[in-house]
Amino acid sequence: MxxxxxxxxxxxxxxxxxxxxxxxxxxxxxxxxxxxxxxxxxxxxxxxxxxxxxxxxxxxxxxxxxxxxxxxxxxxxxxxxxxxxxxxxxxxxxxxxxxxxxxxxxxxxxxxxxxxxxxxxxxxxxxxxxxxxxxxxxxxxxxxxxxxxxxxxxxxxxxxxPARFGELEGCLGYFDFPWPARRLREGIGVDQDVIVLGSSLSAIDSFATLMDQGHRGLIHFVSKDGMLPRVEIPAPEETYPRVHFTLSRMRRLIRERGPRFSIVDLFRLFRREAEEAAAAQGERIDWHAENRMDRPALDALPIDIARADARTEIFQRILTSARFEASAMWDLLGPRDRDRFVRWLGPHFATARFTMPMTNACRLAEAAARGQLRVHGGVKDTIWDAERRIFISSLANGDTVCAPVVVNATGTAxxxxxxxxxxxxxxxxxxxxxxxxxxxxxxxxxxxxxxxxxxxxxxxxxxxxxxxxxxxxxxxxxxxxxxxxxxxxxxxxxxxxxxx
Missing domain, CATH: 3.50.50.60 (FAD/NAD(P)-binding domain)
Structure with missing residues (x-):
C-alpha cells in the first residue's frame, strides 16, 4: 500500500x-x-x-x-x-x-x-x-x-x-508588496518622495532597498501606531532568569485560583518581572513613557540604540527569554482575552519582541538626522489623487503626507x-x-x-x-x-x- x-x-x-x-x-x-x-x-x-x-x-x-x-x-x-x-x-x-x-x-x-x-x-x-x-x-x-x-x-x-489597499491597485507608483526588491529598485526614482505604509520590519526592509540604491528622496513611514521596532542587543543572548513571567507561574495561578486566566493577569506578571529587573539595574520603569503609541518614534530611537548597546533593554530580554513558552502562554488565553491582547498589547509586544538589528537602527537614525526619514502615526487612510498624480495619507491629527510613490509594507496577512x-x-x-x-x-x-x-x-x-x-x-x-x-x-x- x-x-x-x-x-x-x-x-x-x-x-x-x-x-x-x-x-x-x-x-x-x-x-x-x-x-x-x-x-x-x-x-x-x-x-x-x-x-x-x-x-x-x-x-x-x-x-x-x-x-x-x-x-x-x-x-x-x-x-x-x-x-x-x-x-x-x-x-x-x-x-x-x-x-x-x-x-x-x-x-x-x-x-x-x-x-x-x-x-x-x-x-x-x-x-x-x-x-x-x-x-x-x-x-x-x-x-x-x-x-x-x-x-x-x-x-x-x-x-x-495581504489583500489590503485594493483600491490602490493599478495606480501609477503603487507597489503592493516589498518583494521582490527589484520591483522597487527598477520602479522608484532615487529622487522621488516615498510613502511606506507601515513602520515595522517590512517597512525597514523597504527602507533598506531604497537606501542601497542611493535614494535621495524623502521617505515617510505611516502607520496606525507610529512605532518602530526596538533595537536588538548586539551581543550573544544571555538567558534571563524569569521568576514571575513564566508558564509554570501562569499554570499555578490557574490551578490555585480557577481556570480563568486573563490578559490582565498576563500583563501583571510581565510588569512585576520588568519592574524587578529594572530595580536590579538601579532603574525604575516609567510605564506612561513606555506607552509609545502615537508618540515621536524617532525621538525614542537613540534611546533604544543606547539601551541595546549597553545591554539594559529589559523588555526585550524578558520576551526573548520567554520565546520557547510564548505559544503555550498564548494557549492559556481565551478568545476574548486573545482579542484584547491584539488590540491592547499587540503593537507594544511586537516592537519589543520582533526587534531590528543594530545596523538597521543606525541607518534609520542617520537618515532621520539628515531629515530624509519621517515616521507618522495615526494614519486614517491613503488615497490616490489622479488629477495631481500623487498619493495622500491622512493622519488623525489633521495632517497629510503626500508622495508620488507608495510601498505597501503593512506586513503579512x-x-x-x-x-x-x-x-x-x-x-x-x-x-x-x-x-x-x-x-x-x-x-x-x-x-x-x-x-x-x-x-x-x-x-x-x-x-x-x-x-x-x-x-x-x-x-x-x-x-x-x-x-x-x-x-x-x-x-x-x-x-x-x-x-x-
Whole structure:
C-alpha cells in the first residue's frame, strides 16, 4: 500500500518539512511513501524574502536561531562559520541572500538523502489552485493542469501578501508588496518622495532597498501606531532568569485560583518581572513613557540604540527569554482575552519582541538626522489623487503626507479573508478551512492539523502564518521549523498506523 505527502510551498518552512520527512523516512522506512513538492517559484527554497540580492536586507534574528533542523537551531551559524570567519563573542545578522543559499543547501542535502534511501520525490513547479476529493482520495490541482493524488497535504504557503489597499491597485507608483526588491529598485526614482505604509520590519526592509540604491528622496513611514521596532542587543543572548513571567507561574495561578486566566493577569506578571529587573539595574520603569503609541518614534530611537548597546533593554530580554513558552502562554488565553491582547498589547509586544538589528537602527537614525526619514502615526487612510498624480495619507491629527510613490509594507496577512491565495480561497469556500477568531485558520496547536467541520475533508496540515491565531509566534523561523517537525511527525505516525 502506497502513501503520498504533498508539501505546498517550498520556502523555508516547506524545505524544513521536506528535510524532516527525508530524515525520518531514511531512518525508519514506512512502506512506500512518496513526497510531492509544489512551488510556484522556479527557484525552490529561498522564496521572496530570502531570494533577495539586496546587501542591506539582513535577517532580523541572530544566526544562532536560524537553523532549519528543529533540534539544531545553531546549524545555520555552523554553516556560515565554514564559509567565513565569525567572532564567537558577537552576534551575526546574516544577509538574507546568504540565508537563501543556506536554504538551497538544506534542500540539496534532503534530495541526496532521499535518493540514497530510495524515497520517491516529485517536484512540481506550478501553483496549487485547488484541492478536491475527500479524506480517502484527495487530489491537488495545479495551474498547469497537473493533478496530484495526496493522502496528506501540508500548507506551507509562507508569508502571503495581504489583500489590503485594493483600491490602490493599478495606480501609477503603487507597489503592493516589498518583494521582490527589484520591483522597487527598477520602479522608484532615487529622487522621488516615498510613502511606506507601515513602520515595522517590512517597512525597514523597504527602507533598506531604497537606501542601497542611493535614494535621495524623502521617505515617510505611516502607520496606525507610529512605532518602530526596538533595537536588538548586539551581543550573544544571555538567558534571563524569569521568576514571575513564566508558564509554570501562569499554570499555578490557574490551578490555585480557577481556570480563568486573563490578559490582565498576563500583563501583571510581565510588569512585576520588568519592574524587578529594572530595580536590579538601579532603574525604575516609567510605564506612561513606555506607552509609545502615537508618540515621536524617532525621538525614542537613540534611546533604544543606547539601551541595546549597553545591554539594559529589559523588555526585550524578558520576551526573548520567554520565546520557547510564548505559544503555550498564548494557549492559556481565551478568545476574548486573545482579542484584547491584539488590540491592547499587540503593537507594544511586537516592537519589543520582533526587534531590528543594530545596523538597521543606525541607518534609520542617520537618515532621520539628515531629515530624509519621517515616521507618522495615526494614519486614517491613503488615497490616490489622479488629477495631481500623487498619493495622500491622512493622519488623525489633521495632517497629510503626500508622495508620488507608495510601498505597501503593512506586513503579512493575519486573517483568512486577507489572504488572496487561490488555493486558500478555494479551501475556505469549500468549508475546509475555518477562520480562527485571532487570525489565520483553525488548527491543532501541537500538530498543525487543520480543524474542519467536514469529517470527509482531505487531510490537511498548516504551518507558518496561516496558523498565526493558534500559535501566534509565527514570525519566527525557529518556531515554524519546530512546528513543521511536529506536523511531519504526526503525518508519518498516522501513515505507519494505516500501513500495518
Amino acid at each position: 502506497g502513501f503520498s505527502i504533498a508539501i505546498i510551498g517550498m520556502g523555508a518552512c516547506g524545505v524544513a518539512a521536506f528535510a524532516e520527512a527525508t530524515i525520518r523516512l531514511a531512518a525508519a522506512p514506512i512502506g512506500n511513501v512518496e513526497l510531492h513538492l509544489v512551488s510556484r517559484e522556479d527557484d525552490l527554497g529561498p522564496g521572496l524574502a530570502f531570494g533577495t540580492d539586496q546587501p542591506g536586507h539582513l535577517l532580523n534574528t541572530e544566526s544562532r536561531l536560524m537553523g532549519l533542523y528543529a533540534s539544531e537551531p545553531g546549524h545555520f551559524r555552523e554553516w556560515v562559520a565554514k564559509r567565513r570567519p565569525l567572532d564567537p563573542g558577537k552576534v551575526e545578522y546574516a544577509p538574507r541572500a546568504e540565508y537563501g543559499e543556506y536554504i538551497r543547501q538544506v534542500l540539496a542535502d534532503a534530495y541526496e538523502r532521499a535518493d540514497r534511501a530510495g524515497i520517491p520525490i516529485h517536484v512540481h513547479r506550478s501553483e496549487a489552485i485547488a484541492i478536491e476529493g475527500n479524506r480517502d482520495a484527495a487530489a491537488i490541482r495545479l495551474r498547469d493542469g497537473t493533478i496530484i493524488d495526496s493522502d496528506y497535504t501540508l500548507l506551507a504557503i509562507g508569508t502571503p501578501r 493575519m486573517t483568512l479573508d486577507e489572504i488572496p491565495d487561490a488555493l486558500i480561497v478555494q479551501l475556505a469556500d469549500r468549508g475546509w478551512l475555518h477562520p480562527h477568531p485571532s487570525g489565520g485558520v483553525e488548527a491543532h496547536r501541537q500538530t498543525g492539523e487543520v480543524i474542519t467541520h467536514d469529517r470527509d475533508a482531505p487531510r490537511l496540515y498548516a504551518v507558518g502564518q496561516l496558523v498565526n491565531g493558534v500559535q501566534r509566534d509565527t514570525n519566527a523561523v525557529w518556531f515554524n521549523v519546530q512546528c513543521a517537525e511536529k506536523a511531519v511527525q504526526d503525518m508519518l505516525i498516522k501513515i505507519a498506523g494505516d500501513a500495518r
